[in-house]
Amino acid sequence: MPLNIRSEEVNRLAEKLASQARVSKTEAVRIALVNELERQERHIPLEERLRPLLDRLDAVPDTGLPADKAFFDELNGEP
Template sequence: MSLDIHDPETERLVQTLAARRGLSSEEAIKLAVGNELRREAQTPSLWERIRPIREGIASSPSTGLAADKAFYDQISGDA
């Protein structure tokens, strides 16, 4: 597959990175994409990021009370 970049901003960014690092455009693209893929792989999933919230909810004691659908319908305007 060959890349043919027509976006001036993308070209500018690639050239800036290439100049700063002393790389060719191809090497700069490879570096940038590789770094982004590694960063993404290291970012915890949403499920992992909300783990403390889920654990906090799970650790709350049950009241033993059943949810009152009529009450929830009334406060949400569905009644």
């Protein structure tokens, strides 16, 4: 889906970034959007970012087996 930039200021900024990065205006806009999204994601609390992973871990049933040295030795084929 096309993006139509009607703001002269945004167009000028996109042209400036494109010129400095030596890329097309489309690529400059993509770079700017990716960078802004990454910047905002850094402000999301760690617990919230990890929640999907923690939920997956919580969904794994508990086997009741102890995860001690003997357990890991057996996994690695060690006596």
